[in-house]
Amino acid sequence: MDSISTAILLLLLALVCLLLTLSSRDKRKLPPGPRPLPLLGNLLLLRSQNMLTSLTQLSKEYGSVYTVHLGPRRVVVLSGYQAVKEALVDQGEEFSGRGDYPVFLNFTKGNGIVFSNGDRWKVLRRFSIQILRNFGMGKRSIEERILEEGSFLLAELRKTEGEPFDPTFVLSRSVSNIICSVLFGSRFDYDDERLLTIIRLINDNFQIMSSPWGEMYICPSLMDWLSGRHRRIFRNFSELWVFISEQIQQHWQMRQPAEPRDFIDCLTRWQQQDPESHFQEETSVMMTHLFFGDTETTSTTLCYGFLILLKYTEVAAKVQELDPVVGWRRAPSPDDPERLPYTNAVLLQIQRFISVVPLGLLCTLPLDIHLHGHCLAKGAH
Structure with a gap:
């Protein structure tokens, strides 16, 4: 073995030792879990196509609070109702820190509602909730926009004339249009190339991000050197960034500060009133950008709802209690749910039955916390 090969081997051994040392540091403060491998952690134990099932199986061996290593990153997993309630409800403030997803952090840089922390997150969240709750601003409320889009959706469904069809894409267009209407003040025709591009x-x-390429991006220092599908994520993000930036610029030029028409109008007004605040251009774009995540989650929930009703036809028949309450001459109103107990129960059961985001969002701890007899150190995920 020549000197170069020997040096490389020694370097690799030193790296492995360093990783093992780092992985065992503060181990006494972490819940138990499977022993990790260098670099890979516990990835070989987790099936990428069904990680939820893999994590549930591990909880049977290590308990409702345990530690796994996703590559070099240590993550504390909460499994089961009691553990999640104790953390996110009983100690909600202590678990309010947002963890960093490398695939999102690469693009968001910590901006927006979902991936910001501290005072910025509190300000942006309070602002967004206030606007969405009081969206009676201007001339149209969110309810009116939803009902309007519902009529366009029904017209599109009638075009099928009773023939079998895949509702996935038309539902995505409908949900995306509602979000566009709230954000931009107007909807798009279902064949509009701008809307189709957003959905695509x-x-x-x-x-x-649901594929092994996306899941392996927990190691960005490695993945950034590799070619693969994961690189397309950032190209897609950039295209959406350009589209949203153009919409914000158009609003800025046509704004009427006294009469905000939509969410972006409110953002630009706050930015104009306090240019040194958290409402910078990058944050405004990112807040708008991340609202589009609702397109996928909402349309997926609707599709699963249809599948469940197709399977349980007796339930679908009982949901027709809508007919005598709402009738055929008007659209549903906010007062109707009180008179539709069975339909309400079905909607809640559909949301319980499926799991659109089964692993939730990564949290980080702003201070040391005790949970289920374990001491979780500040900064733990």
């Missing part, structure tokens, strides 16, 4: 980019990113 969002669907493509969700599919990639």
